[in-house]
Amino acid sequence: MxxxxxxxxxxxxxxxxxxxxxxxxxxxxxxxxxxxxxxxxxxxxxxxxxxxxxxxxxxxxxxxxxxxxxxxxxxxxxxxxxxxxxxxxxxxxxxxxxxxxxxxxxxxxxxxxxxxxxxxxxxxxxxxNYRYNEEVDMIRDLVRTKKVGDILYFIQNRVVNFPEDMLKNKFPAREWRQYPEFEGGALLDTGVHDLAALRHIFGAVDRIQAFGREQSQDFAPYSVVAVNILFKSGVIGTFSFYSAGKEMQRPLIGLRIFGSGGMIYLEERDCGYINIAHNDGKHELLRYKPQRGYYNELLNFYNAAMGKEPISVTPEMEYGDAKMVFDILKSVDEEKIVEVDRGYDYIPVYRAGRGTERHPDPYLM
Missing domain, CATH: 3.40.50.720 (NAD(P)-binding Rossmann-like Domain)
Structure with a gap:
């Protein structure tokens, strides 16, 4: 080899x-x-x-x-x-x-x-790596196969205790993250993961409306942002990103996807299982191995180099993820609804396991 x-x-x-x-x-x-x-x-x-x-x-x-x-x-x-x-x-x-x-x-x-x-x-x-994580691919497939019927809406709450983590041996401890020279601070650095996962699951985004709570600390312009999202597939939902505190309750709010026949629930990416609750009272627990995105992305790159498969996450695709962060900041700042993926009029193309979405020209966005 x-x-x-x-x-x-x-x-x-x-x-x-x-x-x-x-x-x-x-x-x-x-x-x-x-x-x-x-x-x-x-x-x-x-x-x-x-x-x-x-x-x-x-x-x-x-x-x-x-x-x-x-x-x-x-x-x-x-x-x-x-x-x-x-x-x-x-x-x-x-x-x-x-x-x-x-x-x-x-x-x-x-x-x-x-x-x-x-x-x-x-x-x-x-x-x-979130686009390569096992749990994200599994949820994407559950949505595709209508495991809980037609998807109606979702809620996701992500909490990061940046002020506390920057005093530990964690990523926020780096000075360039505490005094970022990039737009959005922690939202672009960390929140982009969650937005990439949502886009991987539901596809292109039509419009967003965002609100933010301003703060004086340098690591992010807003301690929290709350975003209403309309996907081109018709799915609607809310995403909140709180980067300056703790979520005390257990289980966490996490990602909750509601369908006409039940609900899909992921507490957080490291928990190792996805809950599926059906309206008829049945319950399923799907297990996965956490944090496999780094392995899977390098494996994908190797296979692409060997001509066995395409690269799953290209700069064109990641441009859409990053642009959504900038659009959230724009929506907060200008207090208006912002169109996100203007050039995207497709429904995601799914394959068994990890798949790729065929994107049209990203510069139409």
Whole structure:
């Protein structure tokens, strides 16, 4: 089996906690052959752990991009640098790229990022792990097969205690997240996951109306946003994202999908089971393995490189996810209903297991 030689750009927490464990699990398919980080001490420490020599360690991403013996690059840098670094590496290397989500810090750069595969003629995957998580695919299939009848509406409440988490060894502890140079702060960084999952399940979005509670802390312009969403499929629902406190009750509100014949309930992504309650009193419990998105996205990228399947999450698709965040901010700021996916008039195309949606031109949005 051919191993793909990977160049890592950015050896921070995303690499340590998310991508590296998946690479270890897929060691028959990938070999980390070079590594770059602006922090030389961190880069050297990882080189020792990975068994890389001094010639395989870089502090300038432009230099590693010139390596001819690498098959692809995995870019994990602060959000405000995602487009800049990806565009530069693509221009130099003309090699396949994996880039962390969200694809850009603002709408203008997100639009430009969506163009990169066509601009340089290379495959680019955005590592939006929620679109690869088992539970999201399972719920998507339950909706497709009308397990609880026609879907009428949903509610989802997501709570993140950013002020507390930034004092722990968690992602909010990073200074660039506490003082973001990207629009929306925690909403773009974390809330985009939930919006991507909802779009994966229900498809394109027609219109949204959002409200926000302003706050003085820098990590997000609003401590909470509440969004009314109308999907093009006709499904309606509400999504709330609270990034400055705790949800004390158990079970959590989570994601609740109501159909004409029952209800689908996911408390939170790490609980390991999906509840299905039928109107006739029957109940089902579907189990899944949490946090498989990182493995599944790297497996998808490998299979795409081998010509076995298409990349499931392209920059064009992630542009839609990021644009929805910017549209929420616009709706709050301008106090109006905002049209989201103007160019999208399709019903999602589902396949068994993980599928892909065929998107029309994203620039019509």
């Amino acid at each position: 051919k191993k793909l030689r990977v160049g890592i750009i950015g050896a921070g927490m995303a690499f340590e906690k998310l991508h590296y464990p998946a690479y270890q699990e897929l060691s028959d398919k990938y070999q980390i052959a070079a590594l770059c980080d602006a922090d030389r001490f961190k880069a050297d420490a990882w080189a020792g752990r990975l068994g890389l020599g001094p010639q395989d360690v870089y502090t300038d991403f432009r230099e590693i991009a010139r390596r001819q013996d690498l098959d692809l690059f995995d870019i994990m840098v602060p959000i405000e640098k995602n487009y800049e670094v990806t565009d530069t590496v693509a221009a130099i290397a003309r090699k396949p790229i994996i880039c962390e989500k969200p694809l850009a810090p603002n709408l203008r750069q997100a639009r430009a990022h969506a163009e990169l595969p066509r601009k340089y003629g290379i495959p680019v995957m955005i590592a939006e």
